[in-house]
Amino acid sequence: MSHSLPQTAAPEAESVVTVRGLVRNFGNGNVLDGLSLDLQPGSFTALLGRSGCGKSTLLRTLAKLDAAPPGTVTLPDEGAVVFQEPRLVPWMPVLRNVTLGLRHPDAEGRGLAALAEVGLSHRSRAWPLTLSGGEAQRAALARALVREPRLLLLDEPFAALDALTRLRMQGLVETLWRAHAPAILLVTHDVDEALLLADRALVMADGRIAADIPVPLARPRRHGDPGFIALRSRLLSELGIDEERLAGQEPQRGATDSRPADSRPAAPGVAVGGYAMPAGAVAAPSH
Ligand SMILES: Nc1ncnc2c1ncn2[C@@H]1O[C@H](COP(=O)(O)OP(=O)(O)OP(=O)(O)O)[C@@H](O)[C@H]1O
Numbered sequence: 628m629s630h631s632l633p634q635t636a637a638p639e640a641e642s643v644v645t646v647r648g649l650v651r652n653f654g655n656g657n658v659l660d661g662l663s664l665d666l667q668p669g670s671f672t673a674l675l676g677r678s679g680c681g682k683s684t685l686l687r688t689l690a691k692l693d694a695a696p697p698g699t700v701t702l703p704d705e706g707a708v709v710f711q712e713p714r715l716v717p718w719m720p721v722l723r724n725v726t727l728g729l730r731h732p733d734a735e736g737r738g739l740a741a742l743a744e745v746g747l748s749h750r751s752r753a754w755p756l757t758l759s760g761g762e763a764q765r766a767a768l769a770r771a772l773v774r775e776p777r778l779l780l781l782d783e784p785f786a787a788l789d790a791l792t793r794l795r796m797q798g799l800v801e802t803l804w805r806a807h808a809p810a811i812l813l814v815t816h817d818v819d820e821a822l823l824l825a826d827r828a829l830v831m832a833d834g835r836i837a838a839d840i841p842v843p844l845a846r847p848r849r850h851g852d853p854g855f856i857a858l859r860s861r862l863l864s865e866l867g868i869d870e871e872r873l874a875g876q877e878p879q880r881g882a883t884d885s886r887p888a889d890s891r892p893a894a895p896g897v898a899v900g901g902y903a904m905p906a907g908a909v910a911a912p913s914h
Pocket residue numbers: 653658676677678679680681682683684685896
């Protein structure tokens with residue numbers, strides 16, 4: 628593993644996000660320990676790492692939900708975030724949820740356009756509690772989209788969805804990314820998801836970016852392509868996953884697991900193709 632890798636990407640004038648030496652401590656050691664990061668406009672980056680390594684802590688800072696020490700983080704004004712749970716206000720119809728807080732003379736028109744883009748026009752007047760899990764996440768995506776963000780943060784947005792809905796949502800996010808070109812930072816536990824969607828995969832460890840791996844694969848991407856397989860091996864290795872043990876335990880490719888993520892076997896924080904890793908496939912922590 629490349630723990631000695633330098634912190635990620637040299638600064639570029641055009642970065643939409645710049646983080647320098649970010650430290651975050653909750654009283655029990657540094658969760659973020661001098662982390663540095665640059666994201667370029669329109670880039671699609673996946674962020675992986677063991678459970679508890681600080682991915683969501685970083686994301687919360689980039690979402691301006693947690694304050695950062697002065698001078699450590701530069702962010703665009705236009706940012707949006709989608710979480711694992713859709714976080715819709717239950718007493719407001721879908722369209723109102725999408726336009727909530729939007730200052731625009733034609734907020735409703737823009738909200739309807741965003742709902743159309745995610746295929747949810749017919750549910751604009753529905754109450755959030757009547758939506759399916761996938762519909763609710765699409766509404767959350769529309770709420771993010773309507774703000775035309777330069778930075779879109781996705782914190783495991785597909786993790787609670789069944790396998791088929793997850794695939795559809797991944798396709799939708801890729802389509803929206805192509806159409807609107809925000810810089811996307813996707814936190815995921817799923818190595819295949821990272822490689823299907825992102826052009827760059829970051830692995831967090833020890834409170835920093837421990838590996839910064841370009842994903843120069845043509846789209847649409849396929850699991851079986853040699854380049855995909857090679858990058859998958861590299862990422863698993865960076866994450867400390869024993870691929871040989873994994874090969875004996877992973878479900879057959881193409882099978883679907885319709886159970887929600889939280890009912891699958893306990894995982895140490897990494898999955899492949901939507902499947903949680905069996906604990907035995909994970910090497911002893913070396914971070
Ligand atoms: N508000 C908080 N107060 C105290 N500790 C916190 C707080 N937020 C996060 N932590 C701790 O910081 C560490 C990193 O948490 P974080 O949620 O960022 O990890 P993660 O990589 O996103 O994990 P997972 O993949 O399991 O979601 C954990 O040990 C967590 O308990």
